[in-house]
Amino acid sequence: MSDPLARIAPALAALRADEAALEAFLRDFVRAPSVYDPDVGTTEEPAARLVHDLLTAWDWSPRWEEIAPGRPNVVATLRGARPDDRRRRLIVEGHTDVVTPGDPARWTHPPFGATAVDGKLYGRGTADMKGGVAAALFAARAIQRSGAEFAGTLILAIVADEEGLMLGIKEFVARGHADGATAALVCEPEGGRVCIAQKGALRLRVVAGGRMAHGAMPESGANPLAALAAFLVGCAALERALQAECGEHPYLGKPYLTPTVLDAGSPAQMNVIPDMAVAHLDVRTTPDTPHPMILDRLRALARAVERDHPERTITIKVIEDRPPTATDPAEPLVAATVAAHEAEWGATPPFGGVPGATDGTILWRERGIPIVTYGPGDTTIPHQVNEFVRLAEVHAAARVYVRAILGYLE
Ligand SMILES: [Zn+2]
Incomplete structure (x- = not known):
């Protein structure tokens, strides 16, 4: 040349x-x-x-x-x-x-x-x-x-x-x-x-399902907010675990699992236990935290929360997956x-x-x-x-x- x-x-x-x-x-x-x-x-x-x-x-x-x-x-x-x-x-x-x-x-x-x-x-x-x-x-x-x-x-x-x-x-x-x-x-x-x-990004919609009831009689319903709260606490623990396992990537730093949206019930209906609560997670990843692994662990967390919260379900939907x-x-x-x-x-x-x-x-x-x-x-x-x-x-x-x-x- x-x-x-x-x-x-x-x-x-x-x-x-x-x-x-x-x-x-x-x-x-x-x-x-x-x-x-x-x-x-x-x-x-x-x-x-x-x-x-x-x-x-x-x-x-x-x-x-x-x-x-x-x-x-x-x-x-x-x-x-x-x-x-x-x-x-x-x-x-x-x-x-x-x-x-x-x-x-x-x-x-x-x-x-x-x-x-x-x-x-x-x-x-x-x-x-x-x-x-x-x-x-x-x-x-x-x-x-x-x-x-x-x-x-x-x-x-x-x-x-x-x-x-x-x-x-x-x-x-x-x-x-x-x-x-x-x-x-x-x-x-x-x-x-x-x-x-x-960095990679996973945008997730997490839906906790339960059963509607009167706030005066919570025992007749299944409050999804408690289950969603437990899930989010579990996410914070999972984030700490991932950061400890993977350490800091030289160019990308740490992975993060950040809740950015919460939605349930209505301030105008404070005496109603809703049948659904929703959170969105903005997950930021490094090559050391492959997305299938993160999704597996989040689903395992969801199953654990369901076991602790009878009649409640946690479903995770992937909105966006950028590796x-x-x-x-x-x-x-x-x-x-x-x-x-x-x-x-x-x-x-x-x-x-x-x-x-x-x-x-x-x-x-x-x-x-x-x-x-x-x-x-x-x-x-x-x-x-x-x-x-x-x-x-x-x-x-x-x-x-x-x-x-x-x-x-x-
Ligand atoms: Zn740009």
């Missing part, structure tokens, strides 16, 4: 020539509000439209694939010098949706204003993750414009609904775009860390990203783990694709008021993406 520097230097020069265009696009992108809110009718469409227009102007024939009316994925494919080379098929991924800004009055700068102050661009989605998407798009553009040769195929997946049920990436997979992919670079804000692991992911550090994309970061920053980046799930989780779960998460913006800033990204970090990330993509597609 050709000298890597001979491919990288012209691409970096092309990127530099486009810095103003990148910033202009990013501002427009942030100003296109893309909170998915069915109550007021807003969707990802305005932001996706900007991406689609940009890629169309670049002659990339992007696909516009709706997961629901007004909720498009934008997908583009760039083929290298040997597009049939099946050993390298890289997905570069980001999402267009952003979470609600909450009360705009709590923001110092308008949440969809894209105000730049002292090198920081403020606005909802600047870090999570329009900065990363802009960096990725312009990195790919720079590679293409410079004529840098690469092997295999580069697939840009800019999808909807990451903050919801990840319907966008699921649709991307269902349409076959992920078939044969050998790696994915997820451009979420990770503050200079190369993240090779992601933890762990990419082998020996994966070529990991090495390419680390080398790219080193070339940009002159220091070896730390490995890290993502505390939440990302779209990469779905690529891993559905197609076994190794994922690396790396992108501009502080790890803790997403979903806060006064979200911002440093413009210098966006440009640096774009340079790292150029090097990482060319390094991987060699």
Whole structure:
């Protein structure tokens, strides 16, 4: 293969020539509000439209694939010098949706204003993750414009609904775009860390069933609240046991079983024992706590609670199952990203783990694709008021993406 520097230097020069265009696009992108809110009718469409227009102007024939009316994925494919080379098929991924800004009055700068102050661009989605998407798009553009040769195929997946049920990436997979992919670079804000692991998540609905009765005659009913309370106490004990057994994962920390919702009875009917009580659990896992094992132990706990509480039942329904992911550090994309970061920053980046799930989780779960998460913006800033990204970090990330993509597609 050709000298890597001979491919990288012209691409970096092309990127530099486009810095103003990148910033202009990013501002427009942030100003296109893309909170998915069915109550007021807003969707990802305005932001996706900007991406689609940009890629169309670049002659990339992007696909516009709706997961629901007004909720498009934008997908583009760039083929290298040997597009049939099946050993390298890289997905570069980001999402267009952003979470609600909450009360705009709590923001110092308008949440969809894209105000730049002292090198920081403020606005909802600047870090999570329009900065990363802009960096990725312009990195790919720079590679293409410079004529840098690469092997295999580069697939840009800019999808909807990451903050919801990840319907966008699921649709991307269902349409076959992920078939044969050998790696994915997820451009979420990770503050200079190369993240090779992601926590898993199980969302569970726990229903305690009993028998309705008058509060004055509890002996004639079967109160589900007592059973549900016992179950939740058991969950806290199970959490301690799992943490003791598995210890702390180096990048992901401890597993957690957190009750987040409780629902039973009615304050207007305080003299009625209800026939049902419901709790929701948000379970966060590491590769050391496989989901089937956790579900087995929760079901065993449910059976034990039922034995202690006659005429009560505990049923557990899995609402969402996102497994933890762990990419082998020996994966070529990991090495390419680390080398790219080193070339940009002159220091070896730390490995890290993502505390939440990302779209990469779905690529891993559905197609076994190794994922690396790396992108501009502080790890803790997403979903806060006064979200911002440093413009210098966006440009640096774009340079790292150029090097990482060319390094991987060699
Ligand atoms: Zn995100």
